[in-house]
Amino acid sequence: MRAQPQASHFINGEWVEDRAGAVFDSVHPATGEVIARLHAATPSVLDRALDAARMAQPAWAALAPVARGRILHRAAEILRARNRDLSVLETLDTGKPLQETLVADAVSGADALEYFAGFAATVTGQTIPLGRDMAYTLREPLGVCAGIGAWNYPIQIACWKAAPALAFGNAMVFKPSELTPLSALALAGVLQEAGLPPGLFNVVQGQGDVGAALTTDHRVDKVSLTGSVPTGRKVYAAAGGALKAATMELGGKSPLIVFPDAELDNAVGAAMLANFYSAGQICSNGTRVFVHRDVKAAFLEKLAARTARILLGDPLDEATQMGPVASAAQMERVLSYIAKGQAEGARLVCGGARAGAAGCFIQPTVFADVRDDMVIAREEIFGPVMAVLDFEEEAEVIARANATEYGLAAGVFTRDISRAHRVVAALQAGTCWINAYNLTPVEMPFGGVKSSGVGRENGHAALEHYTRVKSVYLGLGDVDAPY
Numbered sequence: 190m191r192a193q194p195q196a197s198h199f200i201n202g203e204w205v206e207d208r209a210g211a212v213f214d215s216v217h218p219a220t221g222e223v224i225a226r227l228h229a230a231t232p233s234v235l236d237r238a239l240d241a242a243r244m245a246q247p248a249w250a251a252l253a254p255v256a257r258g259r260i261l262h263r264a265a266e267i268l269r270a271r272n273r274d275l276s277v278l279e280t281l282d283t284g285k286p287l288q289e290t291l292v293a294d295a296v297s298g299a300d301a302l303e304y305f306a307g308f309a310a311t312v313t314g315q316t317i318p319l320g321r322d323m324a325y326t327l328r329e330p331l332g333v334c335a336g337i338g339a340w341n342y343p344i345q346i347a348c349w350k351a352a353p354a355l356a357f358g359n360a361m362v363f364k365p366s367e368l369t370p371l372s373a374l375a376l377a378g379v380l381q382e383a384g385l386p387p388g389l390f391n392v393v394q395g396q397g398d399v400g401a402a403l404t405t406d407h408r409v410d411k412v413s414l415t416g417s418v419p420t421g422r423k424v425y426a427a428a429g430g431a432l433k434a435a436t437m438e439l440g441g442k443s444p445l446i447v448f449p450d451a452e453l454d455n456a457v458g459a460a461m462l463a464n465f466y467s468a469g470q471i472c473s474n475g476t477r478v479f480v481h482r483d484v485k486a487a488f489l490e491k492l493a494a495r496t497a498r499i500l501l502g503d504p505l506d507e508a509t510q511m512g513p514v515a516s517a518a519q520m521e522r523v524l525s526y527i528a529k530g531q532a533e534g535a536r537l538v539c540g541g542a543r544a545g546a547a548g549c550f551i552q553p554t555v556f557a558d559v560r561d562d563m564v565i566a567r568e569e570i571f572g573p574v575m576a577v578l579d580f581e582e583e584a585e586v587i588a589r590a591n592a593t594e595y596g597l598a599a600g601v602f603t604r605d606i607s608r609a610h611r612v613v614a615a616l617q618a619g620t621c622w623i624n625a626y627n628l629t630p631v632e633m634p635f636g637g638v639k640s641s642g643v644g645r646e647n648g649h650a651a652l653e654h655y656t657r658v659k660s661v662y663l664g665l666g667d668v669d670a671p672y
Contacts (some may be wrong), residue, residue, distance in 0.1 A: 190225050192281050192371055197227040197394045198234055199377035201241035202387025207234050210395070213367055218284035218513040218549040219504050227370055229395035232402070235362075238391040239408040242333045242360035245388030250330045250358035254309040257356060261306035264383035268299040268348075268376075275375060277505070279344060282369045284513040284549065285467055286504040297631070298348030298376070301647070304631045305356035312357065312652065321666050327659040330358030331434055332410035334655065335403040337424065338373065339415040340366035340515050341470040347373045349631075350413050351380075351390055353651040359411075362391045362403060368515055370394050404428055411435065411655070415472075418569075418595075418640050425643065436644030436654050438472070438636055440569045441597030443618065444590035445475030445626060446580075449483040451602035452624070457491045459600065459626040460575065465499060465553045466627065468514045469523075469573035473598035473635075475626055477559075477566055478577045479586050485579055489557055492577075493539050496553050501544050513549035514572055520549040523572030530556050530565040535576070561589055569595070583612065591617045597637035600626045619645070 192215065196204035210228035217224050230238075249257070268275065276290035285294075314326035336350035343365055354361045365373040373392045380390050393399060397420070404412050404427045411434040414424045421439040428435040445463055447456045463475035480488045504512035514520050520543070527541050540554030551573055559566050559576040566576050580586040590599060599618035601609050606623075613621040619637040622628065629635050634650035636642050644654045 190223055192224040192278055194225060194227070194371060194374045198230060198238070199374055199392040200234070200238045201245075201391065202381055205234060205237065207231050210234065213396075215282055215368075215370055216516070217281050218515055218517075220548055224281050225371055227394050229367075230393040230399050234393055235399070235402055235406070238362045238393050239333065239406055241388035242362050242391055243408050245386055246330070246332055246358075246360035249355075249360065249386060249389055252358075254312060254356075254358075257358065258306040258309040260384045261302045261309070261352060261356060264380050264385070265299040265302035265306065267379045267383055268295050268302065271379070272296055275344065275372065278375060279372050280504050280512075282343065282371045283340065283515055284504055286509040286512045288507050288509060289467065291507075293345070294342060295344050295372075297345045301345075301348040301352040301631045305352040305651070308649075308652075309356040312656070314658075322662065322664050324660060324662045327661065328357070328652070328656045329659050331655060331657055332359060333408055334359045334361045334411045334413060335409045336361050336363040337400045337403065337412070337414040337416065338363065338365045339472075340368040341467055341472070343369040344372035344376055346415050347376050349646050351376070353655045355385070355389060357652065357655045359655055360389045362393060362409070364393050364395060364400050364403060367394065367396045400424065401427065404433075405431060407431075409433065413654075414438070421642065434654070436636070436646070437642045438646055439597070439640065439642040440472050440571075441474070441595040441637060441641050442477060442567065442569050442593050443473055443475045443595070443598040443600070444477045444479055444616070445600040446586055446590060446602065446612065447478065447480045447484065447488060448601070448603035448605070448608065449481040450604045451484070452604065453484060453487060453491060455624065456602040457488060457495060459602065460492065461495060463600065463626045464575040465496070465511055465573045468511055468551070470515060470519075470571050471627060473620060473627055473629070475598070475600050476570065476574070476576060477590070478575055479580045479590065480577055482579050482581055485577075489538060489555075489577065492555060496539050496555060499553050501550055501552070511553060511573065514551060515549070517549055519572065520551060523551055523570055523574060526565055526568070526570045526572070527554055527574060530559070530563065530574070530576070533563045533565070535559045535563060535565060538577075540573070561592065567593070583608065587612060587615045594640040595637070596639035597641035598622070
């Protein structure tokens, strides 16, 4: 077990093990090797974590924001200094190629910590003149936040949630996915080393029952989930039943629209990034690629040639461009969707099968002549499967792009900047790109509409989701009472 942590949980500044918890393994999906064995949180472990967060949060909130920021800034520096080791850990746990984790995981988490470290000291209220009297507002932390992570970007997601929560004076109890449990523990150690007081960032392990317990516990003031739409519906309903604040960053079936005047090589590259990066396991992926009929043949020719050159292999080899999907169960799910696409009559351009006999590798797969009513055009696959659809008119493609329950992201490729702005204004999506795709800097709010989520991660928008406003009326004269 190459990546065994000191213990399964991190609570109140200490490594905690409770062998009464159910045993589960972290498996390297490229080989099937068990790299770590952990125990799920028992009720007593959850109690310890939540009590620790409750006790630590008031003093942290009372600390000068600039002092909180200094700690987060030190943590960002440590993450960057240890990027290679953290990237190897993330590659072992997720199967994503080291070529990717070196630039997209711990370093993006460090960006989030750095951004919110600087943001913390700038948070102010308002003064409101009312003639003789006045009012003012205060920004207050919510209290204890529960973070529930997904398995595709474990350390990035942990940082996207922890950075604003901590910067604005909250405490957090974080539950990573049981498929990728390791890097959140590494983050906890980094935060402690940077000087974060005990109890403010706690990590507990487990499956859905642990997340459900966090969501409904009276000691939790806010829930932030990254996950699937079905899970989001359950968590949001549970949080709403207790009138807790909640943000949900969920799945999508996002459109990427290629107009006939697009720079075709760039559009093809973006479509590949939007379907094959992280073996297609990105919630915002542009998995419905709408290509104008005038350029469809040229687009598919370039796409097939470039896809054939993608190097699959050992994700620890920096030359590898695409690794396995995250688990055997996910591999079977993706392969079942490929079979459905073929059965429904979509044209297989390339890929379409498992790659090799060992590990959870799937060939990068492209379907053309896809219709809107096909399963592969309607349901989120979360694997390296691209669906290419034809279109002719702008109004037509906008209507078809919006004809989905999802609304996480969208992309437009065109040289006509007026058309680009016009189309993204009409698309029902929380995050849009023009002549780019899947770039999510921490400075930019990220999130969806419709079934793709509630609230926003990152940017100034995060302030609204990790603080509340207190209004104060200041009377400066006699009370005017009719009694």
